[in-house]
Amino acid sequence: MKKIMLTFTALLLAAPLYAQNQDLGGPVSEGGAVETAGIDASGEDAEGGLTFTVTDESDWADLGVAIPAFATDRDVATPANTNGTAALGREVARVITANLRNNGLFKPVGPDALPQPSFAQIRAPSWATWSGRGAEMLVHGFVQARGDGRLMFGCYLYDVALKDELVREGWVVPPADWRRAAHKCSDLIYSRLTGESPFFDSRIAYIAETGPKNKRVKRLAIMDSDGANHRFLTLGSATALTPRYSPDYKRLMYLSYVDGNPRIYVYDIGTGKQTLVTQSTNPTFAPRWSPDGRYILYSMAVSGNTDIYRVPAGGGSSVRLTDTPGIDIGGSYSPDGSKIVFESDRSGSQQCYVMDANGGNQMRISFFGGRCATPEWSPRGDQIAFTRIAGDFNISVMSPAGRNLRVLTSGWQDEAPTWAPNGRIIQFFRTERNSGRTALWQVDLTGRNERRLPTPVDASDPAWGPILP
Amino acid sequence: MMNRYAAITLLAGTAALAACSKKAPEELPPPPVETTAEAPVTTTAPTGPVVGSQEHFVDAVNGQNVIYFDTDRYNIDSADAAALQTQAQYLGQYRQIRITIEGHADERGTREYNLALGERRANAAKNYLVGLGVDANRISTVSYGKERPVALGSNEAAWAENRRAVSVVIN
Secondary structure: OHHHHHHHHHHHHHHHHHHHHOOEOOOOOOOOOOEEEOOOOOOOOOOOOOOOOOOOHHHHOOOEEEOOOOEEOOOOOEOOEOOOHHHHHHHHHHHHHHHHHHOOOOEEEOHHHOOOOOOHHHOOOOHHHHHOOOOOEEEEEEEEEOOOOOEEEEEEEEEOOOOEEEEEEEEEEOHHHHHHHHHHHHHHHHHHHHOOOOOOOEEEEEEEEEOOHHHOEEEEEEEEOOOOOOEEOEOOOOOEEEEEEOOOOOEEEEEEOOOOOOEEEEEEOOOOOEEEOOOOOOOEEEEEEOOOOOEEEEEEEEOOEEEEEEEEOOOOOOEEOOOOOOOEEEEEEOOOOOEEEEEEOOOOOOEEEEEEOOOOOOEEOOOOOOEEEEEEEOOOOOOEEEEEEEOEEEEEEEOOOOOOOEEOOOOOEEEEEEEOOOOOEEEEEEEOOOOOOEEEEEEEOOOOOEEEEOOOOEEEEEEEEEEOO | OHHHHHHHHHHHHHHHHHHHHOOOOOOOOOOOOOOOOOOOOOOOOOOOOOOOOHHHHHHHOOOOOEEEOOOOOOOOOHHHHHHHHHHHHHHHHOOOOOEEEEEEOOOOOOHHHHHHHHHHHHHHHHHHHHHOOOOHHHEEEEEEEOOOOOOOOOOHHHHHHHOEEEEEEOO
């Protein structure tokens, strides 16, 4: 009898933790590290190459890039592809082709329309073959199964007219992470040709939506930047909203109604455990990380009044950063961590404000008619993306001083911009009028290249993480 | 205390009049689905909703368990005040009953702002009830932002129905 009582007591004590975790799926196994490997230089110095600079992506749309299948020295089956490393090499080239094409930057031709180079040709391209096809740039690469079970990928970019190598790099990855090698190669090509920072090797957290408008099921989900490796993290019994990856990808913050009230949880991806962002019975919203991952911003409503708070990510006491009677919510750090742009209706309508990281010097920056919501500071520091509400909801950018407003999209309701790691592309979600259906979209800073990112079900609240460590 | 409840009864009388000028949508939303199970009907007991059920509450306040707000606003106007007075009268009569006030926003707002706005609306309703003498400990609040619309269209009439605070019996 006593034993039963003890068990019962233990169950009671465990109940809150259980309740807190009951909407979570199993822990997600994260891939291993990607190791950059030297690939032996074939005599030539890889300096030189393109001499012009890029100011507008549209100039690049006509640049032909040939991406034939990666070659292999020995065709063997691996956990990455049971059909062998040759088949894997073709898949890698397909991923790179899709990356470069989907972002509207280049005119890539993939492996299915091109001859297959031999392993020896990877370092000594058959120039006549490629110039004859009108290719201006040529991507070559190889796949090798290593003795330790990992895979070695080499990636080379050649200028066909110059008959010269522009850049090369190699990576060693566990078989499960083969797509990361394809993204690393895409980043290498993109960066070398545009002079911009990389962004393909990154992940996106978002909310997967199913069901009718009045009974929407909203689940936390993650995927690679190209939509691959898609996983649901919550089961859907509780509404999940507004995720944010930590800069090191080890944790995810998001809002969940798992205990019946809106609360921000910090979810540890490795252990599958989650904790409340703050031990308070007040509702908490709008989680944000500082760029170095040391601080968390959250917004908390006390007696109906919402303000922004900052707490050390490792635990500690919260500091209240705003104290107006209006709704102060959100917050996005400048890349150097010194300033925060946030949203407040203290003036009577939603507008964007900038303050010091400690809450000082709060100043409104949006003065262009309409409302300014969900501001997000570019990782480059030079722009702030936001939802402009002026009749419709549209993704817009302005300078950190609130100047040079540019409206980039024209949907009925486009909201919640999130930046690619290099600050060149903005992702957001678009809601359809009446049906309430949602989807993720991307637009570049010119506003010309807009595309829908395919997801298994409807999607909202995207949060693009930084380049993977 | 007696005076206060007498005052509520008087105010409740004006509530019926005030309801005529209510800015609320033409069609009232359907009652919340999460009503507790009705008492089983027996041959001896009187039929109808039992005290402590959402249905009993909604019947007693004549459907005025929901109040409505203008775009981006959270103030209690005269129609809201009348409805809340009716609710306060009910809560004064049934002192064992506790409620949750659910704050909602229409879809024409950004998600996080709407969560904060729903919380502000729920608290405005709560504060009004507390001002009428209802113990604050009997009223909890929760915001659903734009996550739980009752009217599904994307037009002014639907949005007006969705900008609301709903009182729900929780025991």
